[in-house]
Amino acid sequence: MIQFQNVNKMYDDGFHALKNINLEFRKGEMTVLIGPSGCGKSTTMRMINRLVSPSSGSIKIDGSDILSIDPVELRRSIGYVIQSVGLFPHMTIARNVAIVPRLKRWTADKMSRRVDELLDMVGLKPELYRDRYPSELSGGQQQRVGVVRALAADPDIILMDEPFSALDPMSREQLQEDVARLQQELHKTIVFVTHDMDEALKIADRIVLMKDGEVVQSDTPDRILRRPANDFVRSFIGQKRLDQEQIIVASAQDREAGSDFGSVMQDTPSVDEVMITQPAVTYPSRGLAEAISTMERRKVDSLYVVDRQRKLLGSVSIYNVMDSYRDEDKTVADVMLPVRYSVVSGTPLTQAVELLAGHRLHNVAVVDESGRFIGLITRGSVVRHLAEQLPMMEYDQLDNPNDEPGQARKDITPGMEPDSSPSSSVPSLEPASSVRENDSDDRDSKSGREARS
DSSP states (O other): OEEEEEEEEEOTTSOEEEEEEEEEEOTTOEEEEEOSTTSSHHHHHHHHTTSSOOSEEEEEETTEEGGGSOHHHHHHTEEEEETTOOOOTTSOHHHHHTHHHHHTTOOHHHHHHHHHHHHHHTTOOHHHHTTSOGGGSOHHHHHHHHHHHHHTTOOSEEEEESTTTTSOHHHHHHHHHHHHHHHHHHOOEEEEEESOHHHHHHHOSEEEEEETTEEEEEEOHHHHHHSOSSHHHHHHHTOOOOOHHHHHHHHTTGGGSOSOOGGGOSSOOBHHHHSBSSOOEEOTTSBHHHHHHHHHHHTOSEEEEEOTTOBEEEEEEHHHHHHHTTOTTOBHHHHOBOOOEEEETTOBHHHHHHHHHHTTOSEEEEEOTTOBEEEEEEHHHHHHHHHHHSOHHHHHHHHOTTSOTTOOOTTOOTTSOOSSOHHHHSOOOOOOTTEEEOOOOOOOHHHHHHHHO
């Protein structure tokens, strides 16, 4: 545990950077420091490894005042990840990762095993990457190396100072998921600085929101969303009342696609070629307010629930969440439903299309052989695939054989299913070996909406 007790920082020019900070960073949790520029969040973090010294007050790690610890030994015992990565360009990836273990005089064999283990953890195959140089890696790959370098000597505490802010959105989101997964496996005490509230809500166990050198609110993401301390917090997190209709309409775009997909499939691709690879997910331990925030951010009305290894556990819709929202102690695990249907990687796309149409689903989850959630087939993703294969005019005629090209389907109301039974458009489907049916009982109309999510 890291404790700040009445910590102040006053610079020589009179600037009062930190004002009477009292904080606890709990062991094994990820605490995110967030606030506007100049609020003191990075200064607070850098005090932990004595890159910045307090003017008054005390900072303790597991009960020991950090001023009593040799600063070099302190810094070697704390992992540190910075925005600019900081890899040494003249060293291979393996040598970069092993810097601190080498300073701690680990044996060569122990260092080599640790490097391979850590590269594997973040999806960088050791045989491909350990002997490369930083210039041969993308920005996202370099930052992954920066993260595992901080883990190399197995420190209890890791400091991360806006590590992903310079990355493109896709790399940033993937690294956020990597860090959250690693934290679930390793249970380190992580202090993470960011200015991005979406990032904080996604990865944090606790959020500390700062302004003008003071702590404004410190709590779990769910409680901050439910009970912002004041107008500044409400303004900073940008919390809006959930407009349920907009979310439902946003996710209903897939629903407006026609259902006669199978007849135009000739060279059948696999689901892997058509699936969405970064669908919206949440974790079972997340609060209901956090689930709503994720839905709002991703513009969906449902989420798949996965564990930190991305094993598919269930799904949760806005209806599940709103039914139980008043109970602040409930988490996603309490309201999620089992996933009725999924397909295995490599399944022909036609089987997924038959599931979509035959069971009136909005989407079908794609899992690998171990049950890990790897993608999502939606009506929209299938339509996009078809549009790439066929000229637009030909596709319009296939989709609306009785209408003029480009004219809307007369039997579909926006946001509603076509007024026809599944059996009239597709043959009945028995689950094949590559189709997983997890739940066969029928549901009422509301539960049907949930199952389709």
